[in-house]
Amino acid sequence: MDSDLYEMPGMENARVTIKDVARAAGVSIATASKALNDRGRMTVETRQRIRDVAASLGFMPNAMARALVSQRSFTIGLLTNDTYGRFTLPVAAGLSAALIDCGVSVFLCAFEDDAGQAAINLRSMLEKRVDGLVIAGKRIDRGLPIELPRLPMPVVRVNSLCSDDQIGFVPDDREGALTAVNHLIACRRRRIAHVTGPTSFLAVRLRAEGWEQAVQAAGLPLLDGPQSGDWSEAFGFRSGQQLLAMPPAERPDGVFCGNDQIARGLIDALTVGGLRVPDDVSVVGFDNWEVLAKATRPPLTTIDMGLNELGRQAGSTLLDLVAGKHVEPGVRRLACRLVVRSSCGAQPL
Amino acid sequence: MDSDLYEMPGMENARVTIKDVARAAGVSIATASKALNDRGRMTVETRQRIRDVAASLGFMPNAMARALVSQRSFTIGLLTNDTYGRFTLPVAAGLSAALIDCGVSVFLCAFEDDAGQAAINLRSMLEKRVDGLVIAGKRIDRGLPIELPRLPMPVVRVNSLCSDDQIGFVPDDREGALTAVNHLIACRRRRIAHVTGPTSFLAVRLRAEGWEQAVQAAGLPLLDGPQSGDWSEAFGFRSGQQLLAMPPAERPDGVFCGNDQIARGLIDALTVGGLRVPDDVSVVGFDNWEVLAKATRPPLTTIDMGLNELGRQAGSTLLDLVAGKHVEPGVRRLACRLVVRSSCGAQPL
DNA sequence: CTGAAAGCGCTTACAG
DNA sequence: CTGAAAGCGCTTACAG
Numbered sequence: 001m002d003s004d005l006y007e008m009p010g011m012e013n014a015r016v017t018i019k020d021v022a023r024a025a026g027v028s029i030a031t032a033s034k035a036l037n038d039r040g041r042m043t044v045e046t047r048q049r050i051r052d053v054a055a056s057l058g059f060m061p062n063a064m065a066r067a068l069v070s071q072r073s074f075t076i077g078l079l080t081n082d083t084y085g086r087f088t089l090p091v092a093a094g095l096s097a098a099l100i101d102c103g104v105s106v107f108l109c110a111f112e113d114d115a116g117q118a119a120i121n122l123r124s125m126l127e128k129r130v131d132g133l134v135i136a137g138k139r140i141d142r143g144l145p146i147e148l149p150r151l152p153m154p155v156v157r158v159n160s161l162c163s164d165d166q167i168g169f170v171p172d173d174r175e176g177a178l179t180a181v182n183h184l185i186a187c188r189r190r191r192i193a194h195v196t197g198p199t200s201f202l203a204v205r206l207r208a209e210g211w212e213q214a215v216q217a218a219g220l221p222l223l224d225g226p227q228s229g230d231w232s233e234a235f236g237f238r239s240g241q242q243l244l245a246m247p248p249a250e251r252p253d254g255v256f257c258g259n260d261q262i263a264r265g266l267i268d269a270l271t272v273g274g275l276r277v278p279d280d281v282s283v284v285g286f287d288n289w290e291v292l293a294k295a296t297r298p299p300l301t302t303i304d305m306g307l308n309e310l311g312r313q314a315g316s317t318l319l320d321l322v323a324g325k326h327v328e329p330g331v332r333r334l335a336c337r338l339v340v341r342s343s344c345g346a347q348p349l
Numbered sequence: 350m351d352s353d354l355y356e357m358p359g360m361e362n363a364r365v366t367i368k369d370v371a372r373a374a375g376v377s378i379a380t381a382s383k384a385l386n387d388r389g390r391m392t393v394e395t396r397q398r399i400r401d402v403a404a405s406l407g408f409m410p411n412a413m414a415r416a417l418v419s420q421r422s423f424t425i426g427l428l429t430n431d432t433y434g435r436f437t438l439p440v441a442a443g444l445s446a447a448l449i450d451c452g453v454s455v456f457l458c459a460f461e462d463d464a465g466q467a468a469i470n471l472r473s474m475l476e477k478r479v480d481g482l483v484i485a486g487k488r489i490d491r492g493l494p495i496e497l498p499r500l501p502m503p504v505v506r507v508n509s510l511c512s513d514d515q516i517g518f519v520p521d522d523r524e525g526a527l528t529a530v531n532h533l534i535a536c537r538r539r540r541i542a543h544v545t546g547p548t549s550f551l552a553v554r555l556r557a558e559g560w561e562q563a564v565q566a567a568g569l570p571l572l573d574g575p576q577s578g579d580w581s582e583a584f585g586f587r588s589g590q591q592l593l594a595m596p597p598a599e600r601p602d603g604v605f606c607g608n609d610q611i612a613r614g615l616i617d618a619l620t621v622g623g624l625r626v627p628d629d630v631s632v633v634g635f636d637n638w639e640v641l642a643k644a645t646r647p648p649l650t651t652i653d654m655g656l657n658e659l660g661r662q663a664g665s666t667l668l669d670l671v672a673g674k675h676v677e678p679g680v681r682r683l684a685c686r687l688v689v690r691s692s693c694g695a696q697p698l
Numbered sequence: 699c700t701g702a703a704a705g706c707g708c709t710t711a712c713a714g
Numbered sequence: 715c716t717g718a719a720a721g722c723g724c725t726t727a728c729a730g
Contacts, residue, residue: 015501017706017707017708018707018708018709019707019708027716027717028716028717028718029707029708029709029717029718030709030710030716030717030718030719031715031716031717033708033709033710034709034710034716037709039709039710040710040715040716041715041716042715042716043715046715046716060472060475060476061476061707061708062417062476062478062706062707062708063476063477063478064413064416064417064422064477064478064706064707064708065417065706065707065708065709065722066707066708066709067413067708067722068411068413068414068417068706068707068708068709068721068722068723068724069707069708069709069710069721069722070708070709070722071722073413074477075477078457083438083442084438085434085438089432089433089434089438089459092457092459093432093459096457096458096459100469100470100473103473103476105456105458105473105474105477106456106457107454107455107456107457108427108441108445108455108456108457109445109454110438110441110442110445120449121449123409124449124452124454125454126409127409127410127411127412127452128412128413128423128424128454129411129412129413152364232644233644234644237646261640261644264644265644268617268646271621272620272621291610291641292640292641295581295582295583295610295613295614297586297617366722366723366724367723367724367725368723368724376700376701377700377701377702378701378702378723378724378725379700379701379702379703379725379726380699380700380701382724382725382726383700383725383726386725388725388726389699389700389726390699390700391699391700392699395699395700410723410724411722411723411724413722413723413724414706414722414723414724414725415723415724415725416706416724417705417706417707417708417722417723417724417725418705418706418723418724418725418726419706419724419725420706
């Protein structure tokens with residue numbers, strides 16, 4: 001008995017269709033559709049009655065049927081090779097937040113750096129007719145492991161390689177570095193070193209530029225070029241030991257680190273070696289990886305790349321594109337934000 | 350000119366339909382469908398010709414049209430309140446891996462612990478007619494912030510509260526603790542302490558049980574009940590300082606920590622205080638949070654909860670459920686795995 | 699072996 | 715103000 005369904009208001013039954021609603025309300029399917037979508041014209045009473053009936057039946061429109069006719073799936077794909085999720089998860093959170101209000105859901109496709117997997121996931125998104133695609137990466141100078149063919153839907157990139165004719169959002173690494181170093185300068189540091197990741201990363205080169213720029217603008221001595229190593233605590237620790245080995249007069253009194261892991265290792269080494277942070281040496285990190293930054297002793301002052309905001313902007317831009325609006329191509333560099341904790345000696349604001 | 354499309358083999362055009370394929374191949378739509386789905390009977394040549402045409406046109410079946418008729422969306426929803434992604438991301442990776450081969454994609458819905466957001470996301474999944482739902486949480490004794498109504502699709506839980514009539518996958522915390530403590534015992538530790546998180550967590554109580562059980566089974570002294578604090582390095586550090594303050598004869602020579610952060614803080618405190626790890630005190634953690642465990646000095650021996658495998662099993666179980674197979678209700682506790690590094694003094698295997 | 703027809707659950711012109 | 719009809723892109727009995 002179909003009518004049984006009508007007796008269970010609490011029971012969300014996925015099989016209740018608009019046909020059932022129309023029948024129960026004594027109207028045609030077309031009228032039911034219009035009432036529910038606030039379209040067309042009809043008496044307020046009719047509209048309300050139909051809605052009440054729909055609600056009591058637990059009617060939920062079938063998004064796929066709707067998609068088929070509207071040619072919009074209300075779905076987007078998030079393609080990423082960041083399986084660890086360090087960068088992508090905050091991006092995904094911002095993205096979802098920007099989309100959920102418009103009823104758009106996101107397919108998560110995380111795959112290893114392997115062309116086969118990437119292709120499978122891409123095809124899956126294409127078959128699902130996503131309205132748009134967000135490509136999220138681990139670094140701004142690498143794309144996905146596959147060549148994207150000319151896609152029938154708009155694409156937006158986040159924290160990933162992006163050519164001039166594409167649309168992308170990345171953190172402004174140079175500006176972030178400037179902010180970090182200026183903070184060290186504001187904390188009265190005069191000899192500011194830079195310890196960072198591999199120079200093969202564009203982000204490393206940009207941050208180094210920011211460091212150099214800020215130091216020179218302040219008329220401070222430019223210490224030996226950035227110490228470059230891998231993105232690890234171990235490298236930071238070793239760098240800290242090297243600092244300890246220097247004659248005190250030559251030692252930096254401030255260090256801008258390329259990421260939080262390096263900063264943490266460096267601080268640990270300094271502390272073990274008897275130097276005080278921030279009194280003897282101030283340190284700023286990069287990433288604001290909270291679990292690490294907060295646990296550092298002392299808690300780490302660092303640069304937040306605003307990944308969440310990057311995701312949010314990517315989302316609303318993608319929505320614009322899907323709606324057919326024109327969006328100027330090119331890469332947007334979003335401002336980073338200084339997060340003051342205790343490793344610099346400044347009072348948190 | 351529609352015919353233009355036929356001239357662009359490289360161009361993946363989402364607007365090529367099965368109708369275009371049929372026309373180009375000179376067969377009916379039904380025949381084209383059968384050829385592409387390997388159904389029905391026809392000459393091998395016909396089938397191949399149709400496929401070639403489809404490929405040259407860049408035809409991709411519209412998954413939503415297909416879903417509408419097959420009543421299967423080939424889509425599942427991953428609902429989680431773990432916005433940080435620490436637990437959910439490995440779960441999601443395992444889940445996707447189990448599903449992608451079957452052409453099933455996953456919607457990621459991460460939301461804060463707030464009933465409103467949860468409800469919006471749930472409704473969105475319902476409207477999208479997901480074939481099934483995975484509920485992933487941050488702890489095994491809490492569910493989502495909303496009551497799930499009787500859902501019209503199967504649900505599987507991971508690392509989340511799960512009643513006896515539901516289906517869930519969680520790490521076997523007690524067994525993991527046993528493994529950890531037995532490893533300390535194998536490393537010739539006799540006085541084994543336990544420093545862990547808040548007792549309000551079921552996982553904490555289960556791990557404490559495992560600790561107690563292993564210690565007693567080995568006939569070792571049961572030291573003062575677990576030290577309980579928050580899940581932070583700071584608490585671990587303070588606990589380490591307390592250890593240092595004890596008379597050496599009373600001091601534990603092994604510590605099983607409730608998570609990796611506590612272990613790291615504790616090790617740091619011991620090291621700062623002049624004790625050697627693992628020589629004076631062996632330490633085992635819990636979580637195998639690699640970025641932390643590997644960076645600890647010395648690298649941390651710890652318990653891996655197998656989140657990826659949890660996700661994988663949840664995925665294949667959900668697939669069974671969707672296919673109508675019977676699955677015994679109840680919660681499955683999956684074995685944890687010891688990851689040997691250097692904080693215990695044993696050689697990594 | 700192949701095709702015409704009905705139908706999945708909706709929306710949208712178009713008539714009345 | 716309301717409804718019948720066509721159609722979104724497929725699949726699946728059912729005829730031939």
